[in-house]
Structures are given as structure tokens and as C-alpha cells.
Amino acid sequence: MTETDQTISHEIPQTFADLAIDESLLGDEVVTHAKLQFIDLPSGAGRAGLITLDNGFDHTKPNTFGPLGLISLNNALDAAEAEDIVALAITGKPFIFAVGADLSGVPKITDPAQADSIAQMGHRVLGRLGSFKVPTFALVNGAAMGGGLETALQCNFRTLSSGAAAIALPECFLGLVPGWGGTYLLPNLIGAEKAIDVIINNPLAQNRMLKPKQVMDLGIADIMYEPADFIERSLQWVADVISGKVAVERPDVDRGDAWQSAVDRTRAELDARLHGAAPAPVRALDLIELARTADQATAFAAEDKALVDLIMSDELRAGLYSFDLVQKRAKRPVGVPDKSLARPVNKVGVVGAGLMASQLCMLFVQRLEVPVVMTDLDQERVDKGVAYVHGEIDKLQAKGRINADKANRFKALVTGTTDKAGFADADFVIEAVFEDLKIKKQVFAEVEAVVSDTCILATNTSSLSVTDMAADLKHPERVVGFHFFNPVAVMPLLEIVRAEETDDASLATAFAVGKSLRKSCVLVKDAPAFVVNRLLTRFLGEVTKSVDEGTPFEVADRALDPLGLPMSPFVLLQLVGPAVAFHVSETMNDAFPDRFYVSDNMRRGVAAGITGIWAFDEAGNRSVDPKVLESFDQGDAPLTPEQVRDRAQDALAEEVQLMLDEGVVADVRDIDMCMILGAGWGFHLGGIAPYLDRAGVSERVNGKRFLEPGVASDPR
């Protein structure tokens, strides 16, 4: 009864003989085997084939499709085709359907023919599910992403488990398109507008995944069953469809103007947002546009072409590099002392009860679930801080994220006092007071007077020297920098700063806490503004300088558009606040007067109370804020957009190299990870270094690349 396929040979079946599949592509693939069984459907509906995709590991290593996996599936389809069956169903291993193509071999691809073989194999094998001799059913029992979801889309029918963890076509997030049928099948199933959400908008929104109910609402699956007996119910449904007891009805897709207008609208949005910097979403949109009129063969051929172009693109290679950074390097930070050295943290103190301090308090309560004491100078501020945290807890409860008991538990963990003696038995105290060295030193001295000798003293400073802050303490070895990004609950990055005296146990404790807070932690040296703020400040300084010299605001602010940054420089300035940004620029200028620019115009603007460069009217149109025009005295040497961009990019390349020379981080990968997670710079840039390399900036400024060709770029 059981046919297994455990011993996949590296022999390429005749079907794929025309493709450039070589050993380098087959290398270390964790093969997802297609295990075929023949079953009797319930209700006497007949015999069916049931394929299980299973790579032999548990759900922590999901099923993926590499060349050998596709060959295994192809073999299973051959075997099923040879049998007398009424239906063919395909499902995954527990909790996982399949999460897409195995991309681990892509960085090794040097020849477009190899890329083409991957594209074509996917189409040839998965495509068989769409034109099989009997109806095909995907039983989507768990996570289905990319090629996994495309496998389901190729089938004639889909059932979905209400327990499936994540459903998505995340290819555009990485720099690919769902090109194993996704760009054609999905819009033809649910219409262009919804397909654009799934294929383009969700991946570009921090790679948002669909929940099972949304999948149903979108019309991607035909029916949903609970996980308890998902396979059983699904096979009963298969039987009912085959026997005609159930008729599957799907709403008609609007193939008229709605299709084209959704495409046109998205094209404008993508252009405004990415300015052509990331080719994948635009390519996906082209394919969705084509899917309205093209026949399947034409559409699939166009997908093949797009996959080849993108696989051979620097942007995808940078995307894969970025993905690896945030998935792997971020989870195993480099240069961190052994976690066994970490001390337990069973109580936390927060100095300050302002907005930042309150956000920190909330995070510690929610993630560590230990008592957190906030202190401030007067009871009114303390009460306000505690009230803020209680309000945040109420919001979590209102959203259904926590129940009433948990809300009570969290609230009981939060206390406030004006007396730092409340920290006496704390294991970790973090300060979030005004950014002034003298004040912070005084705070630490006061805290040290009441806490144990091993209590961690952490500072959320963004630009002051942590070493200076620790200087006069009895136990400076327990001081660490703990630099969060705003908003604390949302931003994933945490720069953890080792000061000169910081010992291994304290650092290990800081990283253990950071991990418990579910942040991606990066070890940085105690250097001015650490990583993200240093680069953003340098970069913003160059743009501001060009304005001071006479470049029009509009030209300067748009000059970096070709990078496809998450926001333009002056929009970033507005978000940070000109006063804060200016203050940091002064601090950095103190440290590195040659490179960090302090704008007198900005000094006057801040003094005049500007909140940004741009003012927006009710329609959202922007113009330079009149207050800015009053404050700014521009020169008469305007730069071209290219000149502004060159200056800014050169400055970034120079600063990154200097940071590496200074040992601010262990590796340029840490800088890229910081820019991705802390500044939201795109995967297509690889953070920043891969972009600077491929644009020739690194070579021009530093005489060398940051990364070897092929690491985050097309190696050719």
C-alpha cells in the first residue's frame, strides 16, 4: 500500500534532461520527499492518491522544494498517474504544508541557465497538479508560503486548516516573484486587487502573513476545517466533491476595468515608494497585469523569465543576504559571552517615568513578567507613568491579546515610587532620563547606593559615552548600554553596548534580557551614537549641508529616492524631531568635527520651533514650512540630485569603513543588520553595504568592497 521515496538519487530524470541542473544545485538540499499512499475515500467515493510532503524533520525545519524535492514530487505524480484513482490529494507534514522554494542554493548560482532550470522545474512539476488526469486537492494543513502556496494554487481545490500558522507569498519581500504559477493563478482565482495585496502589498508591509480566516475571506481556499480532524474532514470533502454531493462555487473574478485599475494604482504607489530601487514588486505587478489576458503557457513562460532575471539580480542576492542576517545572525549575536554567565533577572527598575521610560516598563512587564519599579522626581510623574502602563495593558486586553487574569498579573507587577530605595532588590535597572551625562552619572550613583553589587545598570542613551557614565561608580563592570529604537514595542533592534569596564557576566545578562524582550540584539562598542544613529546622522548631515549650500529642499530630499529608502531624509527628520536630530548632530560633531555637519540654518530653525522641513496641506501636498524659509539662509551653490546622492553615499561608505576600523561592531554584517532592523532600510539594499558595493561607492571611497562578490550580489 505504501510507496515511499526515501532514497532519492542525484540522477536527473529524462523529463528534466534539457535543464541545467548540476551537482552545485543539488548540494546540501534537505529533501522534502513526496510520500504517496493510495487510500479509499470515505463514503465509498473511490480510490485516491494521497501525497504527503515531508522532509523528515519536525515543524521547526519546514518543508521546502529544491530540485531533488521537485523530482520526488514528480516521481510521486508519475506513480499516482499510473494508478486507477478518482482524485489526488496533497498535504504536508504536521503543522507545515510547505514554505516554498529552497533558496539555500541560490547564492551559488552563477549561470542564468541554472536559474532557468529552477524556474522551469517548478512549473513542470507543480503545473502537473493543475492538469492532472483526476481532480487535485491541496489539503493545506499548516504553514504554506511561496512555492508551498503555489503548490496549493496549482491544485483544482483547496481545503485549509484553521490552525495553519501562516499563509503567504513572501517572494517580493526577498526580491523574487511567486513565479511557480502564483502571479497567474492567484489573480485568476481571486481577482487582481486581492492578489496584489497578497503578492505585493503584504510582503512590502514587513512581510505580513495571512491568517486562515483571511485566506478564506480572500477566496484562496474553498473550505476550512479545524485542525483536530483536518485531514479526515478534508478527505470527506474530497469524497463529497468527487461524488457530486458538494458543488464548489467560487465568485466570478472581475476581469474588466477593476483589474487594470488595480494594477495602475499599485504601479503608481510602487513608483512613489521605491522609485525603481527594488525590481521584484514591479515585476510581479507586470505579471499580474499579464495574467488577465495571457494563456497559462504564456504566463508561466513570463514567470520563468522574471525568475531568471531576478535570481541573477543584485537586489535578490542582497535580499537573501538580508534574510539570513535577520533570521540567523540576529538570533545568534556574534561576540557575546556564553549565556551560562548570565545572572537571573527577577526584578527590574526603570529610572524615569516619562514616555520612553513607560514604554520600557511596559516591555519589561510584558516580556519578563517580573516586578518593574518606576521612579521619578515627583509623585505626579510617577503616577502618570504607571497610568500609562496600565493603559497599555488595558489595550492589550481589549485587543484580546491577554485575558483579565493576565492583565491583573501585569498591572500588579508595575509599581512606582519617588524613592530609589524601591530598586533595592532589583537585578536590572535601566535609566531613561534626560540625555545629559552629568544627570545620568548622578542617577547611576544614586541607584548604586541602594542596589546589590551585581545589579545591572543599563542606560538607554542614544549618543552619550557609556564608559563615561560608569566612570565614577564602585562597580563600573555592571554598566551596559541598552539602546532601543522608537517605538520600543515595535522596533526589533536593540544595540547592546559594551563599555570599557563591562564584564562578561553583565554583558551575558544584558543579552539574555534582550533575548527575553524578543529583540534582535547586536553587540556594539561604546562609540558615539553606536551604529544606526551614527549613520543616519552622518547621512542627514550631508543632505542638510547641500541645502545650506543652496540645493533646493525638494531636490535634496528627493536625491536619495533611487535607493528606495523607507522615507526621505527630511521625512525622517520630521519623525525624529528637528530638535533631537540637531542635538545629536552637535554631539557627533564634538566627537568627529571633520565629518559630522552642524547646520547653522537648522540651529535657527530649531530655535524658531520648526517641527520639520515640510508643511502639508489638507490634501497632503507638501511645501516648505514658512518658518523654515524664515530661518534658513541658503547659499548659492546648488547641487544636482546626483551630486547630493554621491555625497551622501560617499559619506556612508566612509563612515561604515571607519566604524569597522574602530571596531564598533565585529563585522559589516552587523551594520547591515542594524540598518535593516533599526532604520528599516530595505532588503534590496542589503542594509547598506551590499548597495554601496554594487554601486561602486565602496571601491571609490575606500578602495575596496565591504563584501566579496557573490556574498550579497550576483557573483558574475
Add this chain to the structure above:
Amino acid sequence: MAREVRSVYFVDGARTPFGKAGKKGIFAETRADDLVVNVFRELLRRNTELPPERIDDVAVAATTQTGDQGLTIGRSAALLSGLPRSVPGYSVDRMCAGAMTSVTSLSAPIMAGLYDVALAGGVEHMGRHPMGEGVDPNPRFLAEKLVDPEALLMGKTAENLHDRFPHLTKERADAYAVASQEKTGKAYANGKIQPMLVPVATRSAEGGFGLATTDEPPRPGTSMESLAGLKTPFRPHGRVTAGNAAGLNDGATAAILAAGDVADELGLQKRMRLVSFAFAGVEPEVMGIGPVPSTEKALSKAGLSIDDIGLFEVNEAFAIQVLAFLDHFGIADDDPRVNPYGGAIAVGHPLASSGIRLMTYLANQFEEQPEVRYGLTTMCIGLGMGGTVIWENPNYDGKKDN
């Protein structure tokens, strides 16, 4: 508070297909609790009139209550099935009569008006939990000769029963076994068994998912000749073989029970009315005789005689044990009232689950045979016990009074 004794009805029953225990069995890599969950969910789907929150208690039997049969499986299976958290549950153990005891234990509070509706079940995954797993018999059993050394090995107790009744020969046992296989085959062919089964997805790491839709143990075509040559593993030149005994099996069963007035209120089916039940002890070394005293006791409590019983569902742990029962009551080996769909020798006997299989079979036969008023389900139990439940057929049309 004055109480009135209420009638208890068997509303519906279902089971998984039964599998062969062991690495090659269909459920080799399927959890016991998942088997129960499948049956619970199927019963609730089949009986949509029953609001799940009306279930007052859940009892699930298992002989070996550890691992996937542990964790108070009555409660854990209820939670895993998606029953409301307000529905409690507990575990039951009376070895082979586990599910039967789930039914009787839940029936009593229904009769007394303490419960309205209850969910009874039984499971045994003998592949994952071989008979005797983890047992630690008190040394006093043997030291003080409280039981015969052979009392703990069921096959040996069956041989002992042959000793006690020399006229119940191996040939009669084999003939009974052949008939059980034939009746099961016929019942399958007539589509009698399939509707009682809940298909179960099976998964093996090696072969992927499959679907169990039919019982694995039956051996169609079993003949006297094929049985004659089988080994007698419990005694050299003995009489008990794998062919005239139930195998080692995996499976689960469940049933909904309800008070008569509540069944009417909710519009539930009333497939059988519980008349009486009894359990009785016998010498452990001849445990197979247990159904005789338990049946006499149950008949006596019901004020009925054996002649009033029109259908018998006797568990076939061993053919000799059924023959001893029939012999005692003067019933022919091939009496058509006995196990009309065949029995455990053919479909298997996942210990603690079998009691409800008997009841589900009887409920179906009641529907087919409205001329029958009373039927009984009975089974022998390890350590020397028997259990019997007498049921009345609500479909009884009075045309032929048994």
C-alpha cells in the same frame, strides 16, 4: 429533594476502525488520544441536536493509563475535541470492560437525576501500550495463593476454561471462530459495519498520511483447515490459538447517553434503553466464565430470564469463553441471536474500547429487528470478572414477544 429514577438511553455510538497492534498496524504512529478525539467529534457531528455544553461528564476508559492514554484521558480528550471547557471528564479502568464501565458509571447519575447527558468512551492502543505494560503485581498474589499464577495471562485462563469444560473442544472453538469471520465478512458486504466507523487519518514518518476506513484485523476466507494448524502459544498441544481468539488491537469507541426526558427535550435519538447492568467476580484463573454470573445477576435485577433476550452481543476475547457462556444458558454455538455481525475474533478487541462496540452493534440490530424487545451486551474481564448490560429496544413493535 425527592428523586425519580429516570430512564437512560443509548443515543448513539461510533468507533474508529480497529487496527492491528504493532509496527505494521494502521495506527502504529497514531496517538490513542487522537483516536478518541476523532470519535467524539464524529458523534457530535452526527448528533447536532446535542448542544455540547449540555454534556455533564465525560468518562473514557483505558487499561494502561499512561502516555497518550494517561493525563486523565476523559478530560484531556474532551479538551482536545473542542468540547466546551465547562465539560468535565475522568478516566475509567476495568480492563476489557472499560468502555462498558464508562457507560454504566455515567448511567447511574443519569438515572438518579444528577446528570442529563454524558459522553462515554474507551480506547486501547495495544501497539503503544502492550498488555501488562508497567504492571507491578503485589507479591502477595502468589505468596498467599490469592490467584493462580496463570491468572494474569489471559490466554492461559482460556486454556483453563477448556479444562473445565472438556466438551467445549478446540474444534467447536475453531468453528465458532470461522463463523465469526464469516458473519463479519457478510456484515461488511451488506454495509452494516461501515456506517459505525469514523475514518481516521493515519500518519507514518516513513509513508506519510493515509486514511483508515475499515477494520484491519478481519481475515476473510478463514476456514477450519486454516485454523487447525495454528500454534497454541499458551500451552503445548493446547486449544487456544491466534485464530480462535481476539488479536492485539488499536482502536477507540464512544457513545452518547442521555436521560429519556432530556433526549425528548433535545430531540436526540433513543436507540436503546438501559434496563439493568451487573458486574460479577469469578476465579481469576478462569476469568472467561465471568459473563455467566454477571448476566444472571443483571437478569435477576431486571426481572427477566434468559429467554427474554432476543439478541446477544458477547465479546469474543476467546471463542471458548463465548462457548462457555452459551453452554451455560443452553444456547447453540451458532444461534443467530448471538453476534449477528460477528465479533472480536474477526474485528479485534482493543481492550477498554470493546464494550461500546458491542452496544453500537446491538443498537443497529435493534433497528433491524423490531420484533426483539431485549438484548444484552456482555464481556469477560481480566482478574476474574464479567460484566453485562441489558438493553431494551425502543423500536420494539410487539409483533413477536421474546
